Amino acid sequence: MSTAILSALTEEQSSLVEHLAHPQRVMHAGRAFWLGELHDQRVVLALSGIGKVAAATTATALIEHFGVARIVFTGVAGGLGDGVNVGDVVVAQDYVQHDMDASPLFPRWELPGYARSRLACDPVLTAMLLEAVSHCVSGASGPWGLKTATGAAHVVHQGLVASGDRFVSTAHESRHLRTALCSAGHDVLAVEMEGAAVAQVCHDYGLPFAAVRTISDRADDEAHGDFAEFVQTVASRYAEQIMLSFVKLLQKT
Template identity: 65%
Template sequence: MSFMPSSAGSNVAPTAILSALPQEQRGLVDVLQAPSRVTHAGREFWLGQLHGHPVVLALSRIGKVAAATTASALIERFGVGRIVFTGVAGGLGPAVNVGDVVVATDFVQHDLDVSPLFPRFEVPFYGKARFDADEALGELMWAAANRVLARRGHGDEFAGARVHRGLIASGDRFVSGGDESSALHGVLTAAGHAVLAVEMECAAVAQVCVDYGIPFAAMRTISDRADDTAHVDFAHFVEHVASRYARDIIGDLLATLPGQP
């Protein structure tokens, strides 16, 4: 495995921080210490320090294939010891509202169907449909998200936002219609997958991390209800809310991270 230190003199495996969109990552790049930029696999990777930890910041890009490529590059080229993902998602669970945060317990590909050769949603040759988030890393992310949201002021637009833990579904489609959202929630629930949020990357990254034995955790800020208003809410939310959540929650997570992998 190739390893490129995140800063001069460091031989510690860095933590990778993935985001799908530049707006989600901007706040983290702005506070990165001793930054250096590396281009690899047609992507830009930012190496540096955050809260005393070596990190690599990268954009997964949009969709499962792009996200899997980026995750593989982080592991093979940069030798990261763990991957965390921050971004936005559409809310599917009935109690999940705009402004809430979902910290993943596990991930499923909602558009994977190799039936009748394998049961619907099952990933061929793995014997399961869902890949778990790393339990210890997920606990730290859950605690960090709760601390950050608890600090929101009463005048904040999302002062009453909550943190949820549960299943996140990924697929190569931006789910943005009420009928589609309801149908997706229904078919997943009927198959035993009580999903809270839907997005386009994390299940692919989770599968890559299982293959390499790398801890993975993810949080998603709910930007919309994956319904007919999704296209209206999305751009503003990413720029003005999700980017702050990413900076604050990941910063809190790194500040409390007990040692390096």
């Protein structure tokens, strides 16, 4: 069975498509899906679309129409946690929807019908993804030669990621969001717009899911400019190196 690799950005997807053996482009549900092989592993590549609804539709199509065995997501995110800086990488341990609020019927952030606020990623897939990321970050060559402004190496984090249908782009908003979540015990590392929806779909279908997000900005007043520059210069290389390393690890399973 195939492994689905969902990407948030065209720049990330195009570099992976170039590595496909026996590529086949299939249109379904208004989306382009690329079927082929990476390191002798059958894969389906797709763009998630922006926002939770688009991502959920894509994940459902991958499961229902293409019959994938697992879904792995690669993309970028805004850093919220202390020490989560631009260029760092966050491997998701679990997800929360920061814009879910069905109170007073349910506690804020709780998913109605699930009796929980957070959905966990698959531990086996997550461990493999963490190994792939750690291998890439520790390498001295390639895109990982990039350093922080202080000259330090970038850091790999693992923990909670928040998703919502909003691009968080002011320091005030990011502080408010983090403070509110932390006060309820949700110590969030990063914020983005799709992962929690895919996690929920995979939970419903009993499908393993893992996700990695490279930090493109600090979800502050400079977020728009930082995001645009990061996407153009770095994001595609990060996704390419991480996913190729991850697929090699799949060969061993």
